[in-house]
Amino acid sequence: MQIREYILRRLMILPLIVVGTSIIVFSLSRVGGNPIAIYLEHEMTPAEVAEIEERYGLNEPLPVQYLAWAGGVLTGDMGWSAVSAQPVTEALFSRIGATLEMAIFAAIVAITLGIGLGTFGGARRDRLPDHLTRIFSISGASMPIFWFAILLLILFWVNLGWFSTGRSSPEIFASIAHPTGLYTVDALLAGNLGAFLNAIRFLTLPAITLGFGATAIIARMMRSSLVEELNEDYVDAARAKGLPERLVLRRHARRNALIPTVTVIGLGFGFLLQGTVVVEIIFRWPGIGRWMADAVLRGDQATIMAYVLFTSILFLSVNLIVDVMYAYLDRRVVLGG
Amino acid sequence: MTAAAPAAGGTDVIRSPLVASVEGLKVHFGTKGGRIHAVDGVSFDIRDGETLGLVGETGCGKSVTARSFLRLVQSPPGIYAGGRIRFWSSLARRTGADPVDLLSISQDDLLDIRGNRIAMIFQDPGKALNPALSIREQVAEVFYQHRSDDLLYGLADDPPLIIRRAAGQRARGLERLLLKLPPLRGHAAKLRSRVDVHVAEALAETQIANPRKIMDSYPHELSGGMKQRVMIAQALACNPDLLIADEPTTALDVTIQAKILELIRQLQHRHQTSVLYISHDLSLIRQTSDRVAVMYAGRIAEVGDSDAIFSDPLHPYTRGLLAAVPSASHKRGGLAAIEGNVPELVDPPPSCHFHTRCPFAVELCRSLDPELEMVNGHGVACFAHASAEHLGVMPEELPSFAKRTR
Numbered sequence: 183m184q185i186r187e188y189i190l191r192r193l194m195i196l197p198l199i200v201v202g203t204s205i206i207v208f209s210l211s212r213v214g215g216n217p218i219a220i221y222l223e224h225e226m227t228p229a230e231v232a233e234i235e236e237r238y239g240l241n242e243p244l245p246v247q248y249l250a251w252a253g254g255v256l257t258g259d260m261g262w263s264a265v266s267a268q269p270v271t272e273a274l275f276s277r278i279g280a281t282l283e284m285a286i287f288a289a290i291v292a293i294t295l296g297i298g299l300g301t302f303g304g305a306r307r308d309r310l311p312d313h314l315t316r317i318f319s320i321s322g323a324s325m326p327i328f329w330f331a332i333l334l335l336i337l338f339w340v341n342l343g344w345f346s347t348g349r350s351s352p353e354i355f356a357s358i359a360h361p362t363g364l365y366t367v368d369a370l371l372a373g374n375l376g377a378f379l380n381a382i383r384f385l386t387l388p389a390i391t392l393g394f395g396a397t398a399i400i401a402r403m404m405r406s407s408l409v410e411e412l413n414e415d416y417v418d419a420a421r422a423k424g425l426p427e428r429l430v431l432r433r434h435a436r437r438n439a440l441i442p443t444v445t446v447i448g449l450g451f452g453f454l455l456q457g458t459v460v461v462e463i464i465f466r467w468p469g470i471g472r473w474m475a476d477a478v479l480r481g482d483q484a485t486i487m488a489y490v491l492f493t494s495i496l497f498l499s500v501n502l503i504v505d506v507m508y509a510y511l512d513r514r515v516v517l518g519g
Numbered sequence: 520m521t522a523a524a525p526a527a528g529g530t531d532v533i534r535s536p537l538v539a540s541v542e543g544l545k546v547h548f549g550t551k552g553g554r555i556h557a558v559d560g561v562s563f564d565i566r567d568g569e570t571l572g573l574v575g576e577t578g579c580g581k582s583v584t585a586r587s588f589l590r591l592v593q594s595p596p597g598i599y600a601g602g603r604i605r606f607w608s609s610l611a612r613r614t615g616a617d618p619v620d621l622l623s624i625s626q627d628d629l630l631d632i633r634g635n636r637i638a639m640i641f642q643d644p645g646k647a648l649n650p651a652l653s654i655r656e657q658v659a660e661v662f663y664q665h666r667s668d669d670l671l672y673g674l675a676d677d678p679p680l681i682i683r684r685a686a687g688q689r690a691r692g693l694e695r696l697l698l699k700l701p702p703l704r705g706h707a708a709k710l711r712s713r714v715d716v717h718v719a720e721a722l723a724e725t726q727i728a729n730p731r732k733i734m735d736s737y738p739h740e741l742s743g744g745m746k747q748r749v750m751i752a753q754a755l756a757c758n759p760d761l762l763i764a765d766e767p768t769t770a771l772d773v774t775i776q777a778k779i780l781e782l783i784r785q786l787q788h789r790h791q792t793s794v795l796y797i798s799h800d801l802s803l804i805r806q807t808s809d810r811v812a813v814m815y816a817g818r819i820a821e822v823g824d825s826d827a828i829f830s831d832p833l834h835p836y837t838r839g840l841l842a843a844v845p846s847a848s849h850k851r852g853g854l855a856a857i858e859g860n861v862p863e864l865v866d867p868p869p870s871c872h873f874h875t876r877c878p879f880a881v882e883l884c885r886s887l888d889p890e891l892e893m894v895n896g897h898g899v900a901c902f903a904h905a906s907a908e909h910l911g912v913m914p915e916e917l918p919s920f921a922k923r924t925r
Contacts, residue, residue: 415646418591422641423753424634424664429688433660437651512651513737 188509192502203494204255207487208248217483220264255491261484265476270488274470278492279363280349281462281469285454286364287385288393292454293447296397300404300443305431307409315405322398327457331391331464338387345387347466354380388465392457396450403446408439441512448504455493535567536612538761538793539588543602544622546583546592553865557583559817559872560602562891565761567612570787570794572808572825574801574840578861580817581797585763588621588795589633608636609760635665638754642766644746648738654749655734658718661756663688670713674706682706721752725782744775748782755786762787763795768803780807801844805829813837816861816872823897833899835920836873871902879903879918883910 211217218234235241239250254260260270303315338345349355350365358372366385369377411417412435420434421427458471470489477485509515546558558580565571575581586592588604605618619628621637641647649657662670667686671678684690685698685707698707715734722730725748738746747767754762764783768776784807787794798804804811805825812822813834821834832838839857859876871877874884883902891898892905907914918924 415641415643416649418586419639419641419647419750420649420660421591422589422633422639423661424630424632425660425688426630429660433652434649438649441651514650514739 185509185513188515189506192505196498196502199498200495203498204252204491205248207490207494208251210490211483211487212244212247216481219481220483251487255488260488263473263477263485263488264482265480265485266473270484273473273485274488274492275363277468277470277473279360279365280467281458281471283364283366284385284388284392284461284467284469285451285458287366287389288396288454288457289451291389291393292396292400292450295393296400296447297404297440297443299397299401301408301431301436301439303401304405304408304412304439305435307412312405315401319398319402319405322394323402325394327391327395328460328464330394331387331461334387334391335464345383347387347464348384349381349466349468350377350384351380388461388467391465392454392461395457396447396453399450399453400443400446404439404443407442408435411435411439414438437511441508444504444507444511448501451500452497455497535569536607537564537605537618538567538607538612539565539621539795540605540618541584541602542605544584544587544604545599545601546580546587547598547600548596549598550596550865554598556817556864556867557597558587559864559867560888561814561817561819562602563812563819563822565793565795568787568791568793569809570796570807572796572798572804572811573814574798574804574811575814576799576861579814581799581814582765584814585639585765585795585797588637588761588763589639590621590629591639606632606637606761608632631665634661634754634759635757636759637761637763638757638759639763639765640747640750640754640767643770644743644750645738645770647750648746650738652737653734654722654736654738654741655715655718658721658734658749658753658756659714660688661753662714662717665757666717670710670717674709674713678706679703682710686710717756721756722749724755724786725749725752727752742775743771744779747771747775747779751779751782751786755790755792758790759792761793761795763797765797766799769798769800776803783807801840813840817864818872819891819898819900820873821897821899821901822891823899827897833894833897833904834873834901835877835879835903839876871900877918878923879920880924881916881918883912883916884918 216222217240218231218238221234222231232241239247242250251261258271260274262268263270263273266273299315299318303312306312335347339347354374354377355365355368358368358374358377360368361371362368365381366378369375369381414435417430417435420430425433458469459475460471461467462469462471463475470492473485474489476482477489505515541564542562544558544561545556548555548557561580561584563571563573573581573584583592583597587599588606590599592599599622603623604621606621607618610616611618619632621629621632624632648654663686667683667688670686671683674682678686681690681694681697681703684694690698697703718734719730722733727733727745727748733741733745733749738749741749750767762783767783768779771779780803783794786792794807796804796807808825810823811825811828813820813828813836815836820836821828821832828837829841832841836857843856857876858878862872862875864872868886869888870886871880871884871889874880877884881902887902887910889900889902889905891900894904901918902910903918903920905917907917910917
């Protein structure tokens with residue numbers, strides 16, 4: 183079928199894009215300062231510095247350095263992470279679960295709430311629910327994430343004491359296995375409901391904070407494209423067939439309104455990844471965002487490169503999924519080159 | 520407006536029974552600048568099996584009138600400000616039941632009529648088909664919506680509740696998932712294949728060569744003429760009593776246009792459907808319609824048999840329109856345009872809406888609404904044909920076609 187060919191074609195292009203991304207990541211790291219800065223000390227003589235450069239192959243031509251790095255990435259060796267005092271690969275995989283868990287929950291919140299709110303408002307154009315949705319969208323898109331996080335903490339942690347910072351209560355999670363690194367999933371796999379609720383309790387605030395901005399963007403896009411679609415002739419044609427308003431909205435208008443919204447969801451995922459840095463710092467969440475922030479402050483280039491490459495690949499994969507969904511929603515996409 | 524009241528007058532006895540009767544329909548649009556009287560007291564009848572052509576220039580309210588039959592005018596800003604549209608379904612005519620007023624029946628009753636008893640074809644088939652759904656899905660909806668009992672009949676002795684709900688398009692998220700799973704999957708597949716048979720039949724009816732193949736296509740894969748055939752197929756799927764065709768060929772090539780017109784005519788005869796044909800194209804209306812209603816600025820200017828309107832137009836607007844149509848007998852450059860533009864219809868004062876452009880307008884035309892009066896067997900809303908006695912004015916106050924006033 184056509185759609186299968188389309189997916190296959192997109193999958194074949196993906197490695198090329200990844201190679202391109204890795205070249206960009208490498209080049210940027212060379213523009214942005216000395217890669218061995220983190221290992222240098224004031225007392226070192228130029229000879230000693232040269233010796234370190236020699237040891238890490240930094241006096242080789244750039245393409246050779248790139249190949250050495252790319253080869254390392256392919257074999258799972260991304261260098262030494264000075265900020266966490268362990269190999270980058272190890273550090274990355276010990277932290278990635280926390281960030282993924284938060285991002286996935288935030289994305290679930292953003293997609294369901296965003297599409298739901300946008301549909302709710304767009305179908306009731308210019309009435310009170312629509313105005314409320316728009317106020318929500320504007321505040322979500324314009325409120326700084328760190329400020330919103332602090333507001334939530336003051337209310338729910340300091341005053342009400344419902345939630346807490348950190349990732350979990352250590353005594354509970356020390357006792358169960360961590361096959362996936364996602365605490366909620368691990369707790370369910372271990373059949374430990376108490377641990378699951380504990381994980382949810384810690385996860386709620388950061389996930390809401392992180393998802394708020396994306397929710398607002400998705401809701402706004404969904405609302406405006408639904409309003410637009412509801413003015414199309416095919417909506418009247420569907421009504422003229424005798425379909426109840428529920429089906430006119432769900433089967434006809436919403437499906438088409440989702441097409442531009444899905445694009446925004448893909449872009450919104452990038453927004454989420456960017457937000458993890460701030461949210462992880464504020465909520466003391468042990469993920470790669472905070473790790474990355476430390477690395478930037480101390481100029482730990484191996485860590486930065488690994489982070490940027492990894493999140494780029496994540497972003498590309500999400501957008502591949504988005505493109506495939508796009509093709510399902512709008513068959514005209516499959517025809518294009 | 521009094522208009523030609525239905526079933527009044529002896530001539531109506533020999534005519535076929537009424538299918539729909541529009542009486543004093545008023546549709547207004549609320550705007551910041553005031554109320555636009557888009558349709559301002561329109562009355563006409565549609566009889567069984569006939570084609571009524573509703574003709575007028577862009578913005579005269581003909582589309583709004585047509586959409587009012589199915590209450591498709593968006594509200595707000597649209598307001599049904601008055602009048603009624605009575606409708607006799609074939610069942611009502613057989614049993615002698617009272618007509619329903621399409622403007623006041625409940626939403627549920629209206630859904631039963633839409634697409635089932637009254638169907639509509641739209642101007643641009645490229646826009647009236649949903650780009651995201653296959654032709655099969657779009658045509659099938661009509662059968663699910665209006666023929667769910669027929670679909671279930673003989674499917675199983677006692678089809679499970681979910682299947683019944685699926686046949687009526689009432690299955691929701693979780694139920695739809697269940698329909699894909701083993702115990703119900705067989706039932707659901709049978710239901711689908713029955714619908715497919717109906718869809719293929721409906722498409723074949725409109726002379727689509729390869730219905731099974733077309734069913735799997737999406738609108739963007741079809742030509743304009745093909746899309747309009749699909750629209751016609753889904754409109755006529757339930758054998759409606761009234762088909763409303765809102766400029767069905769305007770967006771099509773001239774060669775395709777002729778084929779589509781012929782198709783509608785054939786199907787109309789086969790199914791004994793009445794047709795309300797809306798167009799700005801006089802020659803097309805002349806070809807297709809038994810009777811014609813000429814609309815101007817939210818009102819009916821003139822209504823009558825097609826032959827009478829075209830051979831003996833009474834209203835100055837109709838005359839102007841006909842003079843503006845090119846024909847073989849015209850000399851080159853001999854076409855006459857009607858001077859001026861359509862008036863703004865924001866809170867219009869009582870007056871003949873055509874008075875601003877009428878070469879014969881007098882004081883009376885600027886201060887009083889003309890009513891449709893029967894002259895020579897057809898209705899015309901012009902004081903030149905009114906009786907001075909009836910209006911309570913002196914005969915010399917009436918306009919006369921002998922006296923041009925501008």
